[in-house]
Amino acid sequence: MSIDFLPDKPIYQQLIDRILGDIMRGTLATGEKLPSVREYAVEVGVNANTMQRVYKELEQMEITETRRGQGSFVTEDQEKIIALRNEMKEQLVTTFLQSVAAFGFTTDEIVQCLQERGGEID
Amino acid sequence: MIELKQVGKKYGSKRALNDVTLLIPRGKVIGLVGENGSGKSTLLKLMAGLLTPNTGSATFDGQLITRRIAARVAYMSDTDDFYTYFTVQQLVDFYVSQFEDFDVVKAKEILQFLNVSLHSKIKSLSKGNRGRVKIAVTLAREADIYLLDEPFSGLDPMVRDDIAKGLIRYTDSERQTVIMSTHEIREVEPLLDDIIVMRGGVVIAHESVDEIRDFYGMDATSWMVSLFKDQKERELGK
Secondary structure, rough: OOOOOOOOOOOHHHHHHHHHHHHHHOOOOOOOHHHHHHHHHHOHHHEEEEEEHHHHHHOOOOOEEEEOOOOEEEOOHHHHHHHHHHHHHHHHHHHHHHHHHOOOOOOOHHHHHHHHHHHOOO | OEEEEEEEEEEEEEEEEEEEEEEEEEEEOOOOOOOOOOOOOHHHHOOOOOOOEEEEEEEOOOOOOOOHHHHOEEEEEEOOOOOOOOOHHHHHHHHHOOOOOOOOHHHHHHHHOOOOOOOHHHHHHHHHHHHHHHHHHHOOOOOEEEEEEOOOOOOOOOHHHHHHHHHHHHOOOOOOOEEEEOOHHHHHHHHOOOEEEEEEOOOEEEEEHHHHHHHOOHHHHHHHHHHHHHHHHHHHHH
């Protein structure tokens, strides 16, 4: 109830993206402790099972680590975060390029447009 | 685990449930949706042991469900049925006297979380605060199953949000099961693991929310609308 979710993607995936975004932007620092599953579930208004799944998948991605009895922490391994950034960047560009091709734009046209408008969102 | 096998229930000659077979595992939060009169309340009451099926069987952990299941199941009715001359404190005391699994400390904690004073008289509470008290005394029981009949209905968004947060905070989704009937699917969807859809006394679908989004690429509300459309077309085609 507390955040709006997109209708076409599982809620747990949207929450994973949200946390990854926080980590990549630095809102969640390396080594920082994440709220407990229950706390975070209450905060965003989702089922605790869903949040449990989010934490489990983040751990499997090795972006967070669980310390017994202490909770979940963002990894301190900068390499992992750099790798994540690169992977996300590649994914984003691939999706974007597919649309670019589908609409018949040339790469030059798009690059020029990106350079002109790149500063808009900061 | 609750298991219903080909359950039928009639009120006089009116059929409320027809051939309902359901398996509800432990540790799930389930939304029960469907139009008015589709059998949601009847289904909840059957699982709470307040009604007995005319045909088929309803069991909990292999035991036939009877009125005695009330010791392990916390049922919250959609009606207001507290003694209005009680204070909230007296209501809590009353619950202590009725249910062995009622946790006074938890009750007070939830009431505090929801900002309801123990000294208020039930009759002087607003509708929203009565809704808060209702969910508080229900969740204060350490039950195996919580059956909630329309916990959000007729309440303003702030109360609905409070109730949702109370539900997440004060139930343990690893070992407790929550089944709630609701019309507010869009709002309630993030709280759910599964959705059970009823129509005319029949369960027409039982799906996980993630599956609906993954497989059909839509949220629960749109999925339900398309489900009903399909059903109607099928009926017309007959």
